Amino acid sequence: MIELEYTDVAELRGPLAVVRGVAGVGWDEFAVIRLPGGGTRHGLVLEVDRDLALVQVLEGTAGLAPGRIGVTFSGAPFRVPVGPGWLGRVCDGLGDPLDGGPPVFGTATAPAGGLPLNPAWRLPPADPIITGVSVIDALTTLVRGQKIAIFAAPGLPHLDLAAQIAAQAHAAGEPFGVVFAAMGLTHADASGVRDALEARTAAGELVLLLNLAGDPVIERVLTPRIALTVAEHLAFGLGRHVLVVLADMTGYCEALREVSAARSEVPARRAYPGYLYSDLASIYERCGRVRGRPGSVTLLPVLTMPGGDITHPVPDLTGYITEGQIVLSSEISVYPPVDPLASLSRLMRGGVGAGRTRPEHADLAAQLIAALARAARARELAEFVGADALGPADRRHLDLADAFARDLVAQRRDESRSLEETFTRAWRVLSVLPRADLAMLGAAALDAHHRPAAPEPGPQEPDGIGTGHREPR
Amino acid sequence: MERALAPLAAELLRRAGREAAGTAARARAEAASIDAAARREAARVLAAARESGRAEHAAEAARALAEARREGRRAVLAAQRQALEEFRRRAREAAGGLRADPGYPALLRALTEAARRRGGTELAIREHPDGGVVGEGPGRRVDATLPVLADRMVDSLAGEVCRLWLP
Structure with a gap:
């Protein structure tokens, strides 16, 4: 005392x-x-x-x-008060209130650096988190306990997408919460994030930590750790499934670089400290599930790639640690500009399928990706030989890619789609192709959901890519 | 001569007539198709405008709703903060009131001992006008004044303080 x-x-x-x-x-x-x-x-x-x-x-x-x-x-x-008192609060990067309320009181305190967890207690990630964003739920499903990053070139709406996911995500009726740590944001961006998350904050399901661009950089180094400490208690102490959104980790790493320079440490690649990898791991590895505890911590770091460079140390080292990535691309003209061929959720199979999402989910995602890959090849070919010279199969795949962007990907920023609607749309997109083109899907799934718009063409031509066959007139 | 050429002229005339009719038909068809395309485009633009108007209205309504929610929440949180500040003020007041308590000299002795234990025996301890003691030594300071101790007590209550506003 x-x-x-x-x-x-x-x-x-x-x-x-x-x-x-x-x-x-x-x-x-x-x-x-x-x-x-x-x-x-x-x-x-x-x-x-x-x-x-x-x-x-x-x-x-x-x-x-x-x-x-x-x-x-x-x-x-440094210890952080932990408990349900955090839910519904908006605080600065150190956890002091910004919402005019009293300081956050916890039922206990926990070290911000986190407690080491016995590896034998860890359970592999399983079961999905539904984000309400069709392209993510269908193709790169978030799995509870997983760490998956959003990579974006500067100027893309990565914050909008992160905020939309934070506002909409749920765990199919199980207790759920979101901890959103914003690092190095401008006032305008922070205000946008607060607006997008207002309803969820008011509902007492969200913790928002705002470290603004003008705040001390060293505070930024603590922000993700405070967010994770709060999340760990909500998850493993109170049994919630917690989604932690860290936006943007590039801002965090730049803060770490500044702090390291102030300490006169030896700089490594692009002046980031040599321990950047282990520092990032000490953050990213704090997600997961624990045996005998009902909750989970799922981590969604958001990274801007300086100059769009995916080999930059921050996305590069993040990619080593995280279990997949959602890549935003300026080539995609609709919102959200998720590039399906560059994005991957490595643990998706543990989160989808019968009893979780839909029995055909994994096959459907694989089929969509295969068809989109073929459409991408056909598009490249069309640049050389002209679209008229493409075979009908290639042209069908180009139609599928258009339908995919228009019907499945394109979504309003305030639109939350149910899993049912996402699957309806995904099947509508796949129905652009005749049944014979959908070899990755089982007969039962095709019987139940494949609804081609027009009568299927007669004899199929060989599906060679770039054969340059013209359709018979 | 003229008579000899008459069939040719007639044939040429017929062909020209056929061609003209064909051209006219094509032009009509083309006009109809351009007209249909223009109508389709107009309908699309109209639908897009309607959709964009609806979206804009929805966005505006969402902004207003977010602002209203934020105001409501701000009022609740401000009231909680006021309750906490009032609680803190009363705790400090009550602690200050101990100066009039018959047990105050004993309390001072206990605080002096505690301060020495914490900061070392070389501390120069003096009574503070707000009640309690302050100890100062080379490079060290110990604050055991009553308002400060009351503050720490409130802080250490942590989660218990929330009962002020919980039903």
Whole structure:
């Protein structure tokens, strides 16, 4: 109850403060810095040497003067209150309220860095999260406990899509919650995200952490960790399926780079710190399911690829860790501009099928992807030989690609589609092709759902690609 | 000569007539098709405009609804914050009231001891006008004044504080 404050600050430099005369202070301890006017700032212990402690001040040291501030150490790493009190709240990147409400009180506290989980307790991801976005639910289904990233070139509506998923996603009637951590957003973007998520916030199903572009970068480094700590308790303590959206992780990594540079660490690729991979893993690996606990944490990091470069360190290292990606492309002219051929949910088979979505889901997704791949090849070929020179099978596939974009992908930003509607649309798209072209689907599924619009053509021509056959006139 | 050429002229005339009729028919067909295409396009533009109008209206309504919800929620949260601040104020007041308590000197002694235990024996301890004690030493400070202790007590109640506004 009685706190000991250290007042001998030997030096302030950049975001760092050197405190002298400390005893019993440990590495990574959380500190509170008290200002003469009564304000407070927060810090983390980076290094301890005898009676000297090096403290990184999260909000920066601007305006501070040695001799006029006091530093109190908490005796433990940064801890976050956890509990249902977070649901329905809008806070800043450190978890302080932005919605005019009281501070978030929890039923307990948990270290923001997360508790290590016994690997033997982990369960593989299973069962779907329905996002209400047709192209994702049909082709790259989110699986509970999975980590799957949204990759986007700058200028694409990745935030709109992330907010739409956060606003609409559900776990088919089971308790569900969303933790949305926004990192490095502009005021306009943050306002858009808040509007999109308002209904869900008011319903007490969402936690929104907003770290704006003007907020201290070091705060941004803590934001995803706070989000995950809150989510872990909602999931494994309170039995909810929790979707954690981290937007945008490129902003996080840039913050990490700045902090690393301030610490004078040796820079690695593109000046990001050498530990970028393990740092990202320490975030991404906090999702999953735990044996004997009903909830799950599913992670949806959003990344902008600087210059559209998928080999940039941030998307590159993220791709190593995550279990799939949803790629947005400027080549796609409709919203959401998901590129189906570049997107993949690696654990999708664990989340779809009979009793989960629809029995034919995996086959249907594979068939759609195969047909779209053939349409892409036909389109390339048409650029060389002209569309008239394509065979009828190639032309049918081009029609399918058009129907796919128009009927399945195109969706309003406020439109949530049921799984039923998504499947109706997907079958309508596949029905552009004759039954003979749909070799990946079982006879029962085709009998039940395949409804070709026009009578099927007579004898099929060989399906060679680029044969250049003309249809008989 | 003229008579000899008459069949040819007649044939040429007939052909020209047929061709003209064909051209006219084609032109009519083309006109009809252009007309139909224009009508289809007009209908499409009209439908798109209607849809865009509907979408715009829906977006506007959604914005207004979001704003109303936000206002409502803001009012509830502001009331909770006020309740907490009032609770904190009363706790500080009640703690300050201990100065008039007959047990206050004993409390001061206990606080002095606790402050020494926390900050070391070299601390210079003095009583604070707000009640409680403050200890200062080389590079160290211990604040055990009554309002500060009351604040910490409220903070440590954590989840219990929510009972102020829960039904």
